[in-house]
Amino acid sequence: MAEISSSPPRLWDRALVLRLATAAVLLPVAVYAVYALSVKGFLIAWGAVILLAAWEWSALAGLQSLGGRIGFVLALLAAQFLAWYWPKLVHYLVDLTHFEELSVLVMWGLDYVVFPAVLAWLGLGLALRTWPDKLAARPWSKTAKILVAWLVLFSAWLMMVRLRANFGHASVLYLLFLIWIADTSAFFAGKKWGRTKLAPAISPGKTLEGVYGAMLACGLYTASIGYFVELSPKLILDFVILALIAVLVSICGDLLVSLYKRWAGVKDSGKLLPGHGGILDRIDSLLAACVVLYAGFLGREMFW
Numbered sequence: 001m002a003e004i005s006s007s008p009p010r011l012w013d014r015a016l017v018l019r020l021a022t023a024a025v026l027l028p029v030a031v032y033a034v035y036a037l038s039v040k041g042f043l044i045a046w047g048a049v050i051l052l053a054a055w056e057w058s059a060l061a062g063l064q065s066l067g068g069r070i071g072f073v074l075a076l077l078a079a080q081f082l083a084w085y086w087p088k089l090v091h092y093l094v095d096l097t098h099f100e101e102l103s104v105l106v107m108w109g110l111d112y113v114v115f116p117a118v119l120a121w122l123g124l125g126l127a128l129r130t131w132p133d134k135l136a137a138r139p140w141s142k143t144a145k146i147l148v149a150w151l152v153l154f155s156a157w158l159m160m161v162r163l164r165a166n167f168g169h170a171s172v173l174y175l176l177f178l179i180w181i182a183d184t185s186a187f188f189a190g191k192k193w194g195r196t197k198l199a200p201a202i203s204p205g206k207t208l209e210g211v212y213g214a215m216l217a218c219g220l221y222t223a224s225i226g227y228f229v230e231l232s233p234k235l236i237l238d239f240v241i242l243a244l245i246a247v248l249v250s251i252c253g254d255l256l257v258s259l260y261k262r263w264a265g266v267k268d269s270g271k272l273l274p275g276h277g278g279i280l281d282r283i284d285s286l287l288a289a290c291v292v293l294y295a296g297f298l299g300r301e302m303f304w
Helices: 014-036 039-060 066-097 100-110 114-130 132-137 142-193 208-228 233-264 279-303
Strands: 197-199 203-207
Touching: 014 039, 014 142, 039 066, 039 142, 039 233, 039 279, 066 100, 066 142, 114 132, 114 142, 114 197, 114 233, 114 279, 132 233, 142 203, 142 208, 142 233, 142 279, 197 208, 197 233, 203 208, 203 233, 208 233, 233 279
Parallel strands: none
Antiparallel strands: 197 203
C-alpha cells in the first residue's frame, strides 16, 4: 500500500505522475496475464514475480553476499517445484503403501496451510500495530528475518496459485483491483484528511484516515461486485466483511516490508519500477491479502 502523506498542499506532484504512469503500463499487463494465461502459465508468471521480490527481500533481510542472495531465491524456487509436484508425490506414496488415507496430505500440503498462515498474519498485524516502536528499534536476528521473508513469499505464491486454480481468473482479478483500489484510495484520503499516524516508527506517512478511506472504497467496490453477480444480501455482506479483513491484513503486509526497509535503512526495496521502487514495494500488500482471500473462499466452500 502506498505511503500516505499527511501534508495536504498538493495532491499532484512529479512523483505521483510517474507512479501513475508506471501503473498505467503495469495494469493492462497484469490483467491480460491473469485473464489469458492458463493455470500453469499463471503459476510460472506469478512465480517469476515472487522470485524477483525474493531477490530484493534477501538484501533487506541482511543477506549481502551474492551467494547468500542466490541461495535464498533458489530455496524458494525449490519449494515452488515441490508444491507443483506434491500431488504426484503423494499419489506415488499411496500406490507404494496402498494407504489411501495418505491422499489427505495433498490438501494439507496445498490448501489447509492457509488457515495457520492467516493466524500468523493476524498475530503479526497485532504486533505491528501494538509495538511499532519496539519492533523498529530492535531488529530481529538475521535467521528470523530470512525465515519470515521466505515463509511470506512462499505462502503468497502458493495461495495465489491455488486461488487461480480453484476459483478462476475472476477471483484473482477481483483481488488485484481490491488492492489497487485500497492503495489508491488510502493515498488520496491520507493526502486530503490524514492527521493520525498509523505506525510512525515503521512508516511515518501512513495514517488512520487513509485506512478508513481504503476500507470505505473497497467496501463499496465489493458490494457493487456482489450486486452485479446477483448474490443474495447475506452473501454480499459476507463478501464485504471478507474484503475488509483482507484490506486490513494487506496493510500488515505493507508494514512488514516497511519494517524490513527501516531496519535496512533504505526507502525502497529496489529501483525496477519508476515511481514505485522495487517489485516488493508493489506487491507487499498483495502478499498478505491473497492468503486471507483464499482462506475465506476455501472456508466458505468447506464449512457452509
